[in-house]
Amino acid sequence: METRPYVPWELMNSFMIDVFKCYGVPEEDAKICADVLLESDRRGIESHGCNRFKPIYLDRIDNGTLLPVTKIDIVKETPTTVVMDANDGMGMVASWHMMNKLIEKAKLYGMAGGTIYNSTHYGIAGYWTTMAEKAGMIGISGTNARPSVAPTWGIEPMMGTNPMTFTIPTDEEFPFNFDCATSTVQNGKIEYYARSGKETPAGLVVTQDGGTMTDSAQILKDMRAGKCALLPLGGLGEATGGYKGYGFTAIVEILSAALAGGPFMKELSGKNPDGTNRMYHLGHFFFVINPEFFMGLETFKKTAGDICRALRASEKAPGAERIYTAGEKEWLAWQDRKDKGVPVGESIQKELTGLRDRFDLPYKFPFE
Amino acid sequence: METRPYVPWELMNSFMIDVFKCYGVPEEDAKICADVLLESDRRGIESHGCNRFKPIYLDRIDNGTLLPVTKIDIVKETPTTVVMDANDGMGMVASWHMMNKLIEKAKLYGMAGGTIYNSTHYGIAGYWTTMAEKAGMIGISGTNARPSVAPTWGIEPMMGTNPMTFTIPTDEEFPFNFDCATSTVQNGKIEYYARSGKETPAGLVVTQDGGTMTDSAQILKDMRAGKCALLPLGGLGEATGGYKGYGFTAIVEILSAALAGGPFMKELSGKNPDGTNRMYHLGHFFFVINPEFFMGLETFKKTAGDICRALRASEKAPGAERIYTAGEKEWLAWQDRKDKGVPVGESIQKELTGLRDRFDLPYKFPFE
Numbered sequence: 190m191e192t193r194p195y196v197p198w199e200l201m202n203s204f205m206i207d208v209f210k211c212y213g214v215p216e217e218d219a220k221i222c223a224d225v226l227l228e229s230d231r232r233g234i235e236s237h238g239c240n241r242f243k244p245i246y247l248d249r250i251d252n253g254t255l256l257p258v259t260k261i262d263i264v265k266e267t268p269t270t271v272v273m274d275a276n277d278g279m280g281m282v283a284s285w286h287m288m289n290k291l292i293e294k295a296k297l298y299g300m301a302g303g304t305i306y307n308s309t310h311y312g313i314a315g316y317w318t319t320m321a322e323k324a325g326m327i328g329i330s331g332t333n334a335r336p337s338v339a340p341t342w343g344i345e346p347m348m349g350t351n352p353m354t355f356t357i358p359t360d361e362e363f364p365f366n367f368d369c370a371t372s373t374v375q376n377g378k379i380e381y382y383a384r385s386g387k388e389t390p391a392g393l394v395v396t397q398d399g400g401t402m403t404d405s406a407q408i409l410k411d412m413r414a415g416k417c418a419l420l421p422l423g424g425l426g427e428a429t430g431g432y433k434g435y436g437f438t439a440i441v442e443i444l445s446a447a448l449a450g451g452p453f454m455k456e457l458s459g460k461n462p463d464g465t466n467r468m469y470h471l472g473h474f475f476f477v478i479n480p481e482f483f484m485g486l487e488t489f490k491k492t493a494g495d496i497c498r499a500l501r502a503s504e505k506a507p508g509a510e511r512i513y514t515a516g517e518k519e520w521l522a523w524q525d526r527k528d529k530g531v532p533v534g535e536s537i538q539k540e541l542t543g544l545r546d547r548f549d550l551p552y553k554f555p556f557e
Numbered sequence: 558m559e560t561r562p563y564v565p566w567e568l569m570n571s572f573m574i575d576v577f578k579c580y581g582v583p584e585e586d587a588k589i590c591a592d593v594l595l596e597s598d599r600r601g602i603e604s605h606g607c608n609r610f611k612p613i614y615l616d617r618i619d620n621g622t623l624l625p626v627t628k629i630d631i632v633k634e635t636p637t638t639v640v641m642d643a644n645d646g647m648g649m650v651a652s653w654h655m656m657n658k659l660i661e662k663a664k665l666y667g668m669a670g671g672t673i674y675n676s677t678h679y680g681i682a683g684y685w686t687t688m689a690e691k692a693g694m695i696g697i698s699g700t701n702a703r704p705s706v707a708p709t710w711g712i713e714p715m716m717g718t719n720p721m722t723f724t725i726p727t728d729e730e731f732p733f734n735f736d737c738a739t740s741t742v743q744n745g746k747i748e749y750y751a752r753s754g755k756e757t758p759a760g761l762v763v764t765q766d767g768g769t770m771t772d773s774a775q776i777l778k779d780m781r782a783g784k785c786a787l788l789p790l791g792g793l794g795e796a797t798g799g800y801k802g803y804g805f806t807a808i809v810e811i812l813s814a815a816l817a818g819g820p821f822m823k824e825l826s827g828k829n830p831d832g833t834n835r836m837y838h839l840g841h842f843f844f845v846i847n848p849e850f851f852m853g854l855e856t857f858k859k860t861a862g863d864i865c866r867a868l869r870a871s872e873k874a875p876g877a878e879r880i881y882t883a884g885e886k887e888w889l890a891w892q893d894r895k896d897k898g899v900p901v902g903e904s905i906q907k908e909l910t911g912l913r914d915r916f917d918l919p920y921k922f923p924f925e
Contacts, residue, residue, distance in 0.1 A: 437805075
C-alpha cells in the first residue's frame with residue numbers, strides 16, 4: 190500500500206511547466222520536459238520522475254551546466270539519418286524533435302536513425318522509443334551518462350549505466366517496453382534507495398579491493414569520488430556472464446558517441462580536473478523500424494502479442510505468483526495511479542513547496 | 558597449452574566443402590557454409606565450429622529436417638528492407654544472400670534491415686554482422702532457436718538462447734565484436750562442457766523445483782525433455798537483474814519472428830507432438846547501419862577505437878591480468894591458430910574419418 194500523498198497529474202504537470210518557465214525554459218519546451226518526467230512517474234519508474242525535477246534539471250540550470258533554451262543544430266541530414274548538436278540545451282527537447290523527424294523518415298523509408306551530441310540528461314529512454322511505438326513502429330534508443338560502471342575485471346568507473354531500450358508494438362493494451370540500464374542497477378535506483386533509507390543489495394557494486402558494499406548514501410558518495418563502481422549485468426567476473434553485460438554497456442557507449450564523433454566516458458563526468466562544473470556533453474542514439482516495410486504492422490503486433498501472452502502463461506516456479514513481460518509492470522503502475530496522481534515522498538514535497546515559494550507561484554498541494 | 562592435434566585450415570575447408578557436396582549442397586553454397594563453420598573455429602568459438610558440422614548440419618540433412626538445396630524466395634523487398642523465405646534450406650546460405658543485399662541497400666540509404674523465416678541454424682551470428690563490418694558498417698543480428706530459456710519467475714523452457722550480436726568497426730586491428738547468447742550460457746557451451754567431460758557451473762540452469770544442476774550431459778538430456786531450462790543473463794529472479802536478460806532474450810524472440818509473422822518459441826522444437834522430427838522453421842533478423850550517413854566512417858572508427866583502448870587501459874581489479882573488449886579474445890584465438898590450423902578433439906576426429914570413409918574421399922588427416 191502506497192502511504193505517500195498523491196498530487197493530481199494535471200496539477201503537477203501545470204506546476205512543473207510553470208517552474209520550468211521561471212527557469213527560462215520556453216513554454217513549448219517546458220511542456221515536453223514536464224511530460225517526459227511525469228511519464229516516468231506514470232510508469233512507476235520513480236528513479237527518473239519528479240524526484241529528479243530539481244536536482245537533475247533545475248539545479249543544473251542554476252549552476253550553468255544545462256541551458257534552458259535549447260538551440261538545435263542539424264549538423265547532417267539524409268533521407269534516413271539525422272545528426273543533431275543540442276548545444277548543451279535540454280536533452281529532452283532535442284530528443285523530442287529528433288524522434289519526430291525519425292518517425293517521418295521511417296514512414297517514407299522504413300528505417301531511420303539519429304544521434305545527438307552536446308546534450309544533457311534525456312529522461313527515461315523509454316519515452317523516446319514509445320514515441321515510435323505510438324506511431325506503429327519499433328523504437329530503439331540509448332544514451333551515455335556520467336561514468337559509473339566498471340568493465341569486467343576492472344574497478345574504475347568508466348562507462349555510464351547506459352540504457353539500451355526497445356519499445357515494440359503489440360496487439361495488447363500495452364506495448365513490449367524494455368527500458369533499463371545495462372548495469373545490474375543504475376544510479377537512479379541507488380539514489381532512490383538512499384532517499385528511502387534502504388540498503389543497496391550486495392554484489393551489485395565493486396569496490397577498489399574487488400569487494401562489495403551496501404550503504405546506499407555511501408555508494409553515491411564513493412561513486413562521485415570514483416572510489417567504487419557499478420557492475421554490468423551478469424555481475425563480477427565472467428562465470429555468470431558479466432562480460433555480456435559489459436558488452437551491452439560498451440555498445441551503448443560506442444553508439445552514443447561514435448556516430449557523431451562526440452565525447453564519451455571520462456569526458457562526461459560533469460566536472461573539470463579542478464572540481465569545477467563543466468557541461469555534460471552527453472550523446473544519445475535513436476533508431477526507428479517500420480514494420481509496414483516488412484510484413485505489416487498488424488502481423489507484427491499479433492506475433493509480438495502472441496509471444497508475450499505465451500511467456501506469461503508459461504509454467505511458474507514453485508511459489509512464484511506471476512510471470513511478467515517487459516512494460517507490464519509499468520502499465521500496471523499506471524492503472525493504479527491514473528486516478529490517484531503522482532505519489533510524492535517527504536523530500537520531494539519540500540522541493541515542490543520550496544520552488545513554489547521561491548517563484549511565488551499560485552499553487553497549493555494536497556499534502557499541505 | 559592446446560594438446561589436441563591441429564588440422565590445417567585449407568585441408569579442413571576443402572574437406573568440409575566436399576562433404577557438403579556429397580550431401581547434395583551445391584558447391585557455391587558449400588563454400589559459404591564451410592567458411593561460416595570454420596570462422597567460428599578461427600575465433601575460438603568451438604561451440605559453433607567443426608564440432609557442429611556433423612550433428613547440426615549433416616545429420617539434419619540426413620534426417621530430412623534441413624534441405625541441402627536452398628530455395629530462397631524474396632517475399633518482400635523495399636529500398637531498405639528485405640523479407641526472405643528460406644524454405645527450410647541452409648540458413649547460412651540465405652543469411653549470406655541477405656547480408657549482401659542489406660549492405661548494398663545501406664550503401665545507398667544508410668540503413669537497411671531484413672528478416673528470414675522458415676530457416677535453419679545460421680551458425681555464429683557474428684559471421685553476418687562481420688560482413689557488415691568488413692564493408693565499413695555496423696552489423697546487428699539475432700536469431701531465435703529451440704526453446705531452452707525460462708522467463709524470470711518461470712521454469713519452462715520457452716525461448717531460445719537468442720544471441721543479440723553487434724559488430725562495430727574500429728580503427729584497431731580487430732573490430733568490436735559482441736557475439737553471444739542472451740542467456741547466461743548457451744546450448745553449445747553446455748554441449749562443449751559435455752563433450753569435454755566438464756561440469757556446468759552452478760546457478761546457470763533452473764530445474765522444475767527452482768533449484769540448479771551441474772551435470773552437463775544430464776542438463777542436455779533434461780533440456781531436450783523440457784525438464785530444465787537455462788536462465789537468462791542476470792540469473793534467477795529479479796534482484797541481480799535476471800529480468801533484464803529475460804528482456805533481451807524476449808526482444809530477440811520477437812524481432813526474429815514478428816517482422817515476418819513467422820513461428821516462435823514452442824513451434825521451434827524440431828519435434829512433433831508424437832516425437833517425430835519436424836522442420837525447425839527458425840527466424841533471423843539483420844540490421845545494417847552505415848556510419849557514412851552520420852559523421853563518417855573514419856570519425857566513427859576513431860571514436861569506437863578510443864573507447865575500446867580506454868576501457869582496456871582502465872584500472873584492473875587486484876589480481877586481474879587484463880581487461881578485454883568484445884572481439885579481442887576471438888582475435889587472439891586467430892593469432893594463435895592461424896598458422897597451426899583448427900584443433901580437433903577425439904570425437905570430432907572420429908566424425909571426420911567416418912565421413913571421409915563413408916564417401917571414400919581422398920583425404921588424410923594429420924592425426925591419423
